[in-house]
Ligand code: HMG
């Protein structure tokens with residue numbers, strides 16, 4: 369693999385929009401996803417199949433993922449994934465993917481989803497809050513989901529949440545992050561994305577955490593998923609890059625966070641990551657300049673009734 373190649377996974381349509389208090393119509397989400405693909409984004413997490421009973425916002429927000437998938441166009445160079453918490457989520461996805469495409473029917477071809485993402489946590493308290501089971505309970509639940517997805521020909525990506533601090537139990541032991549990461553790899557995840565859910569990470573704490581995880585997991589299959597709550601996400605990416613990671617998750621316009629939940633913020637903005645990487649010739653993932661991303665960030669933020677939180681996006685559009 370080319371050490372000068374950085375892969376960006378755009379998670380705005382899922383992680384960014386999942387916290388929005390007001391419903392966003394599926395055609396808007398599909399338009400966002402299509403714009404991102406046209407701008408040259410090669411990996412997009414398009415939505416999730418989670419319980420609408422359990423997560424209030426899922427009732428209005430992510431419940432429309434099936435509709436969104438039906439509305440996205442297929443761009444051969446872009447891969448799409450969806451987040452799945454359990455067997456039911458996978459069943460729902462597989463049902464959509466097996467849509468008939470016989471020449472006699474006018475059914476559209478199935479959506480171009482080639483990958484699922486499963487998620488676990490580094491603390492029991494966050495695991496219970498997010499998925500209603502302990503860490504070990506969640507890993508037991510996910511193992512057969514991963515197996516079945518692999519059998520169905522899908523790739524499986526794993527997330528570990530709260531890799532630095534947990535909103536319920538404070539500072540997180542990097543050994544727990546290491547253990548959960550290793551378990552996800554053993555389940556068949558080709559990549560493990562390390563989620564600084566609270567955005568508390570600093571270059572020092574991210575490095576310390578990575579040193580521990582790297583004892584058992586090859587850095588080449590690790591990804592950084594940094595929320596930008598304290599403005600350190602780009603610095604954390606640079607630290608992780610230095611450590612050997614080459615895959616980072618980001619949200620266009622810095623989407624995410626809930627206006628009604630003080631302190632909650634989105635992922636690092638895709639434009640900011642691209643801007644920071646471009647000058648170093650480290651960015652080979654998309655050919656387009658980040659101008660298009662900045663415009664998309666501005667557009668979707670406007671749809672949501674606010675300003676983009678991308679610093680690079682704002683700076684560019686102010687020129
Ligand atoms: P549970 O209540 O233990 O599950 O929730 P259950 O199996 O008992 O089901 C309860 C009800 O939900 C049932 O309905 C199920 O049918 C339904 P009822 O029988 O009462 O009518 N249900 C579903 N409906 C649709 N899709 C499904 C599904 N599953 C069950 N897949 C469960 C357990 C895991 C399902 C729940 O806790 C859940 O959905 N959690 C997801 C939470 C979530 O979406 N969090 C945000 C994504 S993770 C994240 O953002 C972190 C990340 O970005 C990294 C980082 O930043 O750290 C990835």
Ligand code: MG
Pocket residue numbers: 383563565593
């Ligand atoms: Mg996240």
